Amino acid sequence: xxxxxxxxxxxxxxxxxxxxxxxxxxxxxxxxxxxxxxxxxxxxxxxxxxxxxxxxxxxxxxxxxxxxxxxxxxxxxxxxxxxxxxxxxxxxxxxxxxxxxxxxxxxxxxxxxxxxxxxxxxxxxxxxxxxxxxxxxxxxxxxxxxxxxxxxxxxxxxxxxxxxxxxxxxxxxxxxxxxxxxxxxxxxxxxxxxxxxxxxxxxxxxxxxxxxxxxxxxxxxxxxxxxxxxxxxxxxxxxxxxxxxxxxxxxxxxxxxxxxxxxxxxxxxxxxxxxxxxxxxxxxxxxxxxxxxxxxxxxxxxxxxxxxx
Numbered sequence: 001x002x003x004x005x006x007x008x009x010x011x012x013x014x015x016x017x018x019x020x021x022x023x024x025x026x027x028x029x030x031x032x033x034x035x036x037x038x039x040x041x042x043x044x045x046x047x048x049x050x051x052x053x054x055x056x057x058x059x060x061x062x063x064x065x066x067x068x069x070x071x072x073x074x075x076x077x078x079x080x081x082x083x084x085x086x087x088x089x090x091x092x093x094x095x096x097x098x099x100x101x102x103x104x105x106x107x108x109x110x111x112x113x114x115x116x117x118x119x120x121x122x123x124x125x126x127x128x129x130x131x132x133x134x135x136x137x138x139x140x141x142x143x144x145x146x147x148x149x150x151x152x153x154x155x156x157x158x159x160x161x162x163x164x165x166x167x168x169x170x171x172x173x174x175x176x177x178x179x180x181x182x183x184x185x186x187x188x189x190x191x192x193x194x195x196x197x198x199x200x201x202x203x204x205x206x207x208x209x210x211x212x213x214x215x216x217x218x219x220x221x222x223x224x225x226x227x228x229x230x231x232x233x234x235x236x237x238x239x240x241x242x243x244x245x246x247x248x249x250x251x252x253x254x255x256x257x258x259x260x261x262x263x264x265x266x267x268x269x270x271x272x273x274x275x276x277x278x279x280x281x282x283x284x285x286x287x288x289x290x291x292x293x294x295x296x297x298x299x300x301x302x303x304x305x306x307x308x309x
């Protein structure tokens with residue numbers, strides 16, 4: 001009975017030891033295995049078996065990309081301005097063996113290396129360059145840190161300046177400068193708006209004057225054409241009247257010609273014409289020489305009239 005109990009205990013211990021020798025490494029992880037204190041192997045993803053009492057898993061390493069946010073570091077610019085800058089570093093472990101044996105406290109080492117590298121870079125820049133050269137500073141820091149951490153099995157993928165905090169006096173001066181710049185831009189925009197408004201008003205007046213002149217021109221042309229048409233109609237009326245008078249005279253002459261009047265009738269007509277001429281307002285009358293013949297004819301008519309009585 002005691003033998004069975006001892007055997008059962010031994011079997012249980014063997015099973016426990018065997019189970020402890022089975023190791024599973026999950027995805028994006030690695031394990032450093034040591035044999036009697038010396039590096040033996042690096043286990044990647046999958047199931048692995050270690051030798052009992054000899055091998056041990058010394059370090060489990062995360063191979064995912066990691067982010068470390070370091071607290072603000074004091075730096076001094078080239079023009080002796082002290083400011084606080086905090087950085088964010090994105091890194092990934094590429095060689096688990098170098099990471100395990102390369103440096104003690106790798107995160108602390110990266111933090112100190114970041115601070116010294118940042119001081120070196122900012123020391124060559126003035127305040128204005130520091131505030132406007134984030135991308136340049138990020139690129140220089142990433143390149144420098146990547147080279148420095150390569151022996152540690154770490155690859156620095158990206159470095160970002162999270163905050164740049166200048167002194168309070170500098171912040172006040174910057175705010176005043178920004179306010180003055182905004183006021184200057186506002187004044188420029190206002191002046192440009194007034195200029196454009198003045199130009200538009202002047203162009204409107206110009207176009208109005210042009211339209212008024214064009215309208216006056218068209219009105220003058222229409223008045224001239226109307227006057228011309230009136231004169232043409234008046235001239236046509238006078239010409240028609242003259243034509244009718246001439247036609248009437250021609251008809252009278254033709255009638256006299258057809259009636260074949262004798263000399264006495266012609267002399268009487270001449271006397272009537274002379275009487276009409278004398279009835280006018282003229283103060284001087286020229287009597288033709290043939291008037292004596294007309295007077296004799298009138299006397300003959302008078303004698304004939306007495307005999308009839």
